Amino acid sequence: MDRFRSLKADLRDAALATSANVYSNQTHALNQRRGAYHHPTFLTHQTARKVKLIYMSDPKNRLAVALDYPDAYQAMKLVDSLGQTCQWFKVGMELYYAAGNDMIRQLRDRGFDVFLDLKLHDIPNTVAGAVRSATKAGASLLTIHASGGAAMMTAAAEAAKAPGSPRLLAVTVLTSMDAAQLAGTGITASPADQVLRLAKLARQSGIDGFVCSAEEVASVRAATGSDALLVIPGIRPTGADIGDQKRIATPTQAIAQGASMLVVGRPITQAADPGAVAENILDEIAQAEASQRK
Numbered sequence: 001m002d003r004f005r006s007l008k009a010d011l012r013d014a015a016l017a018t019s020a021n022v023y024s025n026q027t028h029a030l031n032q033r034r035g036a037y038h039h040p041t042f043l044t045h046q047t048a049r050k051v052k053l054i055y056m057s058d059p060k061n062r063l064a065v066a067l068d069y070p071d072a073y074q075a076m077k078l079v080d081s082l083g084q085t086c087q088w089f090k091v092g093m094e095l096y097y098a099a100g101n102d103m104i105r106q107l108r109d110r111g112f113d114v115f116l117d118l119k120l121h122d123i124p125n126t127v128a129g130a131v132r133s134a135t136k137a138g139a140s141l142l143t144i145h146a147s148g149g150a151a152m153m154t155a156a157a158e159a160a161k162a163p164g165s166p167r168l169l170a171v172t173v174l175t176s177m178d179a180a181q182l183a184g185t186g187i188t189a190s191p192a193d194q195v196l197r198l199a200k201l202a203r204q205s206g207i208d209g210f211v212c213s214a215e216e217v218a219s220v221r222a223a224t225g226s227d228a229l230l231v232i233p234g235i236r237p238t239g240a241d242i243g244d245q246k247r248i249a250t251p252t253q254a255i256a257q258g259a260s261m262l263v264v265g266r267p268i269t270q271a272a273d274p275g276a277v278a279e280n281i282l283d284e285i286a287q288a289e290a291s292q293r294k
């Protein structure tokens with residue numbers, strides 16, 4: 001019995017590590033050539049007692065830096081200051097509306113992966129078209145709002161079946177909202193219940209990536225499976241300014257709860273030494289990951 005429990009835990013950890021590594025058709029070959037990330041390496045040792053899965057995952061694939069800047073110059077200044085410390089950059093509305101696809105191209109030309117956080121929320125036909133346009137832009141991840149409903153998410157998922165499409169992430173309840181703010185929009189469910197409801201709806205609509213806070217990640221993981229990509233903003237290293245975020249966690253807490261990838265903006269971008277903060281977060285991710293494997 002113990003043998004099976006241990007194997008199950010190994011498989012769960014391995015699946016978790018796999019889900020943290022997001023492959024897009026467009027960037028996969030390039031990344032492999034560059035060795036920019038290590039796919040989880042599975043070495044199967046058949047021993048008399050059990051099958052052991054050993055894997056390596058790269059913490060760099062579990063951190064996306066939010067480039068919330070008003071122009072490409074400031075964004076690239078931060079990117080360049082980080083050198084090769086980080087692999088994933090998130091381009092949100094502020095930067096995309098100012099710099100457009102050229103911003104994505106610049107990041108990709110430097111070998112980085114792009115998470116396009118546009119939080120699409122419109123009628124199904126319009127969102128499907130936006131997914132097709134974002135595919136041409138070259139992002140690896142793209143967000144839509146789960147509150148757009150099942151028909152909208154199904155249309156987005158259909159559009160994202162085209163080769164080279166980004167993997168879709170359904171944003172559940174924004175991490176800047178608490179129960180009172182949610183109630184103000186007419187939703188009387190707790191953030192935890194509403195997140196779970198929307199994640200299940202997204203899953204049924206063909207979406208297998210979700211954005212929620214660390215407070216809900218364990219229940220979303222349980223409901224959506226080990227292959228789901230759970231992306232968590234509202235990350236605040238100990239002592240960092242909370243700002244407008246409400247449902248927050250440290251990197252260690254988020255990984256321990258089952259996050260696949262963390263999104264961190266201001267704690268890195270507003271720091272006196274962004275590279276040092278990013279490295280500390282990557283260390284925290286590596287340590288949290290290691291203690292999960294114990």
Ligand SMILES: O=c1ccn([C@@H]2O[C@H](COP(=O)(O)O)[C@@H](O)[C@H]2O)c(=O)[nH]1
Pocket residue numbers: 066068092117171173174175176211212233234235243245263264265266267
């Ligand atoms: O629920 C959500 C969804 C997206 N975000 C985005 O993540 C970053 C967080 O930035 P910080 O500076 O670390 O707060 C930002 O780009 C948001 O648009 C989120 O915070 N919550």
